Each structure stands twice: as structure tokens, then as C-alpha cells.
Amino acid sequence: MSSKAKNPGVVLDDCFSMEHQINQMIKNMNFGLKRIYRMKQYISLYLLKTVVCALILSCLDYCNSLLADLPDIKLEKLQKVQNRAARLVLGIGRSDSMGVREMLRALHWLPVKARIEYKIALLCFNAINSRNPAYIQDLIVPYTTNPLDISGVIIEAIIYIPEEIEISYNIGMISIQLTRVKAKGQKVVCFESFPYI
Numbered sequence: 001m002s003s004k005a006k007n008p009g010v011v012l013d014d015c016f017s018m019e020h021q022i023n024q025m026i027k028n029m030n031f032g033l034k035r036i037y038r039m040k041q042y043i044s045l046y047l048l049k050t051v052v053c054a055l056i057l058s059c060l061d062y063c064n065s066l067l068a069d070l071p072d073i074k075l076e077k078l079q080k081v082q083n084r085a086a087r088l089v090l091g092i093g094r095s096d097s098m099g100v101r102e103m104l105r106a107l108h109w110l111p112v113k114a115r116i117e118y119k120i121a122l123l124c125f126n127a128i129n130s131r132n133p134a135y136i137q138d139l140i141v142p143y144t145t146n147p148l149d150i151s152g153v154i155i156e157a158i159i160y161i162p163e164e165i166e167i168s169y170n171i172g173m174i175s176i177q178l179t180r181v182k183a184k185g186q187k188v189v190c191f192e193s194f195p196y197i
Helices: 019-042 045-061 072-090 100-107 112-128 134-139
Strands: 004-007 010-013 153-159 165-171 174-181 186-193
Touching: 010 019, 019 045, 019 072, 045 072, 045 112, 072 100, 072 112, 112 134
Parallel strands: none
Antiparallel strands: 004 010, 153 186, 165 174, 174 186
16 A cells, blocks of 8 residues: 555645655756756746746645645745746846845745745635635634624634644734644634734
């Protein structure tokens, strides 16, 4: 019996470490970067950025919410590939003094961890505001715990997933708390947003 399974584009291993998925993503993105590097001299900067977004960043974003709450050391591998893509687009060598943050900021790209957090927040926000398909909206049931509280609104959403794991994010003014409760088989997603957002 195999220790990993592939579901449309996602490789899951027996302990959900996502190691095989990350390695497969890196392999695909590196292959794409090599191909793009060969044609770089023949296309404009605008087209180069478009091709990198289409071939590299789309690979980075595909099912990246599964990578939430992984150790930073695993996400650093993906961040290195994104940094290489940024250097390719901007024409910056490894020895140049421009830092990673400045490169990503110049291209208006989020770092890998922020991309994952943004995607989770966006999926939950869209589900809560009825902008997702019905099957996702059915999984997330919003409610406020104290509707008279003017300091902020706490919204919780319940998704059924077994196992006990606790995840928390801080994304700007939104705080996301993910908790998987083993006994009840529920995953609770809490958003705390403030009126001035």
C-alpha cells in the first residue's frame, strides 16, 4: 500500500506533512522558471510578468490553503522559488542588494505565508457574505456572539473536519482562529473584525 495519494493535483501523504506536495510544486515551478528564463530576452517586461504569474504564481496558489499551519521551514522552500521568480522578472541577480520584501513589494506580490492566509480569509469572507457556491456556504454557518457589542463583531463558522489541531492567524485587522475539535468533529473558524475596517 502506498504512503501517499494524489487527488486532482494535490499529493497527500499518510501523516499530512505535505512534504510530497511541496516538493512537487517546487519541481513544477522550477521547470517553468527554466523555460521562462530561456524566452526572457524575446518578450517584454509586461509579458514576462504575465507569464510568470500564469505559470509560477498560479502553481503556488493552487490548493495552497492546504499548506496552512505548516512549519515555516517548509514554506521557506516555496518562498525561495517565489523569490527566484521575482528576481527573474525584475532582472536582479543574487548578489544585488535589493531585499526580498522590496522585490515582492515592487511586483505587488504577497509572500507565500501571506498568500495562504489571504486565501483562507477570502474564502471564509465570501462564504459568510454568500459569494461562494452553495456547497461551501452550507459548510460555514456564521453567527455573532454578541450583536450589541460595538467594539467589534465576532463571527464563527463551523466546518466538519476530524482531528484536534489549533491554528491562529493575524491578518491585518482580521484575526482568524481555526480549531479542530476531536470529540465533536468540528472545525471552528472565528473572525474578529472591527467597525472601522
